Amino acid sequence: MYYVMMDFEWNTAYAYKRSGFINEIIEIGAVVFEYDNGIRIIDRYSEFIKPKVTKKLTGRVKELTHISNTDLKTGKSFAEAIFELTSMVGRNDYTVMTWGTTDITTLLDNCRYFMGLESIPFLKNYMDAQSFCQKKLDIPGNNQISLSAAAEKAGIDISEFSAHRAYEDSMVAALCLEKCFDAEEIAKRTSVCDDAFYRKITFKKYKITDVNDPNVHLDSIKAFCPDCNKETRCTTKWRLKFGGTFYSVYKCPVCGKTYNVNVTYTRYADKVTMKQRQTPTVPKKEA
Numbered sequence: 350m351y352y353v354m355m356d357f358e359w360n361t362a363y364a365y366k367r368s369g370f371i372n373e374i375i376e377i378g379a380v381v382f383e384y385d386n387g388i389r390i391i392d393r394y395s396e397f398i399k400p401k402v403t404k405k406l407t408g409r410v411k412e413l414t415h416i417s418n419t420d421l422k423t424g425k426s427f428a429e430a431i432f433e434l435t436s437m438v439g440r441n442d443y444t445v446m447t448w449g450t451t452d453i454t455t456l457l458d459n460c461r462y463f464m465g466l467e468s469i470p471f472l473k474n475y476m477d478a479q480s481f482c483q484k485k486l487d488i489p490g491n492n493q494i495s496l497s498a499a500a501e502k503a504g505i506d507i508s509e510f511s512a513h514r515a516y517e518d519s520m521v522a523a524l525c526l527e528k529c530f531d532a533e534e535i536a537k538r539t540s541v542c543d544d545a546f547y548r549k550i551t552f553k554k555y556k557i558t559d560v561n562d563p564n565v566h567l568d569s570i571k572a573f574c575p576d577c578n579k580e581t582r583c584t585t586k587w588r589l590k591f592g593g594t595f596y597s598v599y600k601c602p603v604c605g606k607t608y609n610v611n612v613t614y615t616r617y618a619d620k621v622t623m624k625q626r627q628t629p630t631v632p633k634k635e636a
């Protein structure tokens with residue numbers, strides 16, 4: 350089994366052609382490796398991409414990457430780089446990985462914009478290395494951990510790598526993966542890049558605000574009084590707050606305290622989640 354860790358640097362620019370912004374890829378880095386009691390590097394890729402949308406780099410990009418316009422002048426066209434990557438890793442048995450899914454959605458967006466494609470030519474199998482390593486390193490939380498933080502936790506010395514450069518970042522990510530390597534778990538988390546895969550990575554999660562949506566079940570929301578451990582009763586109609594949260598007031602039948610109950614339903618590509626929170630209502634001041 351061959352693995353490819355990829356990383357992209359991009360510059361955010363306004364694209365008149367689409368009347369909106371694009372994250373234009375300006376650098377591509379990749380490490381091809383296999384694993385046998387450690388990673389064994391087979392191939393490497395590191396190229397600047399000559400920007401087409403704008404040559405003007407944002408301050409953030411200049412500061413973070415130290416990539417200059419002079420560097421980019423030596424770059425290849427995006428399409429040329431994609432052809433090279435396709436001949437390097439376009440075979441079936443490669444699993445492509447990136448640190449978080451933003452790199453892969455950005456790559457797809459660039460393939461669409463510059464090449465008119467609806468898929469990434471060399472992508473056959475894909476895994477998000479960030480969520481895998483985060484789980485393996487036992488780092489909790491909904492927030493995606495940064496590559497440098499994960500490397501530190503994995504005990505990798507990153508002092509010799511320049512952060513936020515495509516090749517170096519792909520190398521550090523490969524080293525993180527090496528520390529957490531688990532072929533079975535990787536296979537389990539690897540997706541075949543079919544239509545369903547593209548639908549999933551391009552899906553934008555949103556809060557469901559339609560009470561009649563079949564996933565919304567406000568009538569069955571149960572709440573409890575933390576003081577009495579008693580089930581409280583819904584006393585008002587459910588209403589929708591700005592931002593997509595439903596709310597109602599529940600009252601404890603024992604102590605009479607009232608609680609604001611907030612419920613949000615979030616639709617993801619493959620699931621709907623429900624979150625419920627409650628806070629005591631602020632008592633009205635006596636006149």
Ligand SMILES: [Zn+2]
Nearest residue numbers: 574577601604
């Ligand atoms: Zn109570």
